[in-house]
Amino acid sequence: MKFTIYQESRPGKRPTNEDRIAYCYSRDALLMVVADGMGGHLHGEVAAQIAVQYITEAFQREAHPNLKDPFLFLSGGLANAHHAILDYAADRFLPEAPRTTCIACVVQDSIAYWAHAGDSRLYVIRGGRILSKTRDHSRVQRMIEDGLITSEDAVHHPARNRIFSCLGGVNAPQIDFSKKTPLMTGDVMALCTDGVWGPLSNEAIARTMGGGNIMQAVPALMNQAEAKGGANADNLSMIALRWEDNYAEDTLGSVSTKTMPIDSFTTQMEAFAKARKGAQPLPNLSDEEIERAIQEINSAIKKYSK
Amino acid sequence: MPSQANVPLPPGYRLDEYRIERQLSLGGFSIVYLAFDREDSPVAIKEYLPNSLALRTEGDELPSIAEENVTAFRYGMKCFFEEGRALAKLSHPNVVRVLNFFRANETVYMVMQYERGRTLQEHIQKHKGEIRESFIRAIFGRLLNGLREVHAHKLLHLDIKPSNIYLRSDGQPVLLDFGAARQTLSTDTPLLKPMYTPGFAAPEQYNTARRELLGPWTDIYSIGASIYACMAASAPQAANQRIQRDQLAPALKRWPDRYSKQLLETVDWCMRLNYLERPQSVFALQKALTDKQRNVPKPVTSFLGGLRKRVQSLIK
Numbered sequence: 001m002k003f004t005i006y007q008e009s010r011p012g013k014r015p016t017n018e019d020r021i022a023y024c025y026s027r028d029a030l031l032m033v034v035a036d037g038m039g040g041h042l043h044g045e046v047a048a049q050i051a052v053q054y055i056t057e058a059f060q061r062e063a064h065p066n067l068k069d070p071f072l073f074l075s076g077g078l079a080n081a082h083h084a085i086l087d088y089a090a091d092r093f094l095p096e097a098p099r100t101t102c103i104a105c106v107v108q109d110s111i112a113y114w115a116h117a118g119d120s121r122l123y124v125i126r127g128g129r130i131l132s133k134t135r136d137h138s139r140v141q142r143m144i145e146d147g148l149i150t151s152e153d154a155v156h157h158p159a160r161n162r163i164f165s166c167l168g169g170v171n172a173p174q175i176d177f178s179k180k181t182p183l184m185t186g187d188v189m190a191l192c193t194d195g196v197w198g199p200l201s202n203e204a205i206a207r208t209m210g211g212g213n214i215m216q217a218v219p220a221l222m223n224q225a226e227a228k229g230g231a232n233a234d235n236l237s238m239i240a241l242r243w244e245d246n247y248a249e250d251t252l253g254s255v256s257t258k259t260m261p262i263d264s265f266t267t268q269m270e271a272f273a274k275a276r277k278g279a280q281p282l283p284n285l286s287d288e289e290i291e292r293a294i295q296e297i298n299s300a301i302k303k304y305s306k
Numbered sequence: 307m308p309s310q311a312n313v314p315l316p317p318g319y320r321l322d323e324y325r326i327e328r329q330l331s332l333g334g335f336s337i338v339y340l341a342f343d344r345e346d347s348p349v350a351i352k353e354y355l356p357n358s359l360a361l362r363t364e365g366d367e368l369p370s371i372a373e374e375n376v377t378a379f380r381y382g383m384k385c386f387f388e389e390g391r392a393l394a395k396l397s398h399p400n401v402v403r404v405l406n407f408f409r410a411n412e413t414v415y416m417v418m419q420y421e422r423g424r425t426l427q428e429h430i431q432k433h434k435g436e437i438r439e440s441f442i443r444a445i446f447g448r449l450l451n452g453l454r455e456v457h458a459h460k461l462l463h464l465d466i467k468p469s470n471i472y473l474r475s476d477g478q479p480v481l482l483d484f485g486a487a488r489q490t491l492s493t494d495t496p497l498l499k500p501m502y503t504p505g506f507a508a509p510e511q512y513n514t515a516r517r518e519l520l521g522p523w524t525d526i527y528s529i530g531a532s533i534y535a536c537m538a539a540s541a542p543q544a545a546n547q548r549i550q551r552d553q554l555a556p557a558l559k560r561w562p563d564r565y566s567k568q569l570l571e572t573v574d575w576c577m578r579l580n581y582l583e584r585p586q587s588v589f590a591l592q593k594a595l596t597d598k599q600r601n602v603p604k605p606v607t608s609f610l611g612g613l614r615k616r617v618q619s620l621i622k
Contacts, residue, residue, distance in 0.1 A: 145451075145454075145589075146447070146451075146592055146593075146596050147589070147592060147593040147596060148596055174397070174399075176397075284377055284380060285380040285381065285383060285384055290380075290383065290409060290414070291409070293384075293387040293391075294387075294407050294408065294409060294414065296391070297387065297390045297391050297394050297404075297407045298394075298406065298407055300391065300394035300395055301394045301404055301405065301406065301407070304394060304395055304396070304397045305397065305403070305405075
């Protein structure tokens, strides 16, 4: 693995910093986590701290040197962090469990996997353009999707901070998972809290972060956000990664060995595609194929369940 | 081929880690049971059992499958897997959640979340002709969030109707039964031919030779028909009959006193026979359902449609 990584967190104009960020890597896998403790609730920073610490520790336990199933890791990590926060509240008889947003991302074999709850974001930027971005679990995001307001309205909307999914709340979090995203040389991944993206446009983020040197780009972007945030600037946190390996080269080199089992799976999918075209004699489905289909479905269920 | 009904597994039957309570529904392709898991939580279990290919008689656990049907039976199983695969990736509050998938009794089973509540069909029966506009807007507005997620996964439901829309006790609608989604695969298999619900299926669904005409607009027709059914308390005229002779009174003509013009126009817009004249995406429809002030955008009329209208206006 070859990459550049940079992280920074500032309190903005708030008395405390309730954001927590961390990254961590082994020889073959990398983890990044950003959590934004929710100020309206008790001990927001505690929830954020538990989430980041819990997921990082799980990564250190499981990534030897890479994770068996990154999505399963993320799904378990976020769900367990949620329960750890609830346990913390129960142990101390808190009237209400503290809450936090969470975005966690794993990169291994030049493939990125991420999962999130709440409105902390992840951007994948390629060639100065946004290739992919998380969808906030916020009321305004829903209103935009429902066509009730435009994204310009959202910037000043009174409910812009209301989110419907988080770790530690009364309701089980809704966790969204990414697709497996192959990374190319020069791709930038940026994870940040709403203190950073709130005052800025997506285009501004893509432009600044796509520029190349993330060591300079992150502080520059945070300066912009903090200035625009004004007298009431929120906590700001960001982790940025610039990937220096290339997925295409990786797979070319290792297709015969490491990725062999994955490859045989792909062949399996092709059989379905052929069937779709309506070959006259029906293709038979062997017992092994049935078992494999069931296994595949069950692992998808595990990956996408809370 | 005459199809007999399959006999369901008996109450109390132990199926893998579940205990069957009772049968919930029986379709041509499958049986759905209410069952309990190890923790005694209720689940819905769908058993793959197309009655044209496999028959289970009284007292048996294993279905008997005629030698010549074995390949078709297994092929249909693939389609059942397609449904499972599609649903497994969908985690949305307005779409039924799949919990597990397993093999037993020489067939396969899909375990789904069981929700307390009732179907929209039951609700319509109970509140005949009294369903309010606010209810329709709220239920369908949310349901469309789920449908949008379905379409985003490149999947069509193809069997949306009030009995497949479940109203959870907390008021959230849940879209059930993606059984018809498999039909996109099985056109070449006469024994597994599509079964549509008259009144709710779009006209293009009757044209089995041209599957490429199916799209989001096909599900949108069914949404329109379901809203129509809420208003009329019965299913609208079937689309294949409408093609022959359209006797469906437009919602705008039937209920001008009970519902807003904008809602009625939206329903009629969804139920246009020409799929190009309907809302083309769920998003477009959602906009119309959530925005009460704005008028329904004028449907995109095709060249021929426009011509027909002009001719009609001349005749008048």
